Amino acid sequence: MASLDFPILPVGVVGAITPWNFPLAMITRKVGPALACGCTVVIKPSELTPLTALAAAELALQAGIPPGAVNVVFGNAPEIGDALLASRQVRKITFTGSTAVGKKLMAGAAQTVKKVSLELGGNAPCIIFDDADLEVAVKGAGEQGEQPVFGQPQNVSEI
16 A cells, blocks of 8 residues: 655744634644744734733643744734744744634735734534524524624534
């Protein structure tokens, strides 16, 4: 049986811009793969959840990640975004947030040919079958802990 191997190569410094919702999950989803590939990371967290990023960086140190591998910056989001985009040392931008900001980051990243990963305006499918209790299903789909994740309903009998 044939196998296909892909080398895991670091791209360099990764700029990770994270949102206020699911702050630790968003940080770990961006930082973990970068560190696993040998990259250093600069986290720009939401102004609403800065302490989560600091805690994540502290936990990384406690876990044995070398000092300087995980960095956190705070401040004016557009200014920091512009600085990350302008830096030739930052080789990749990863962002979760609005489509409008994602477009700006994509355009800015093109100037220095950075790699970009964008998670924008997510769609969360919500499938409700014909035999489901519709009232319970709708109530459950709408109660997402004040997170902006809501399903895109489809009528399964019509699919």
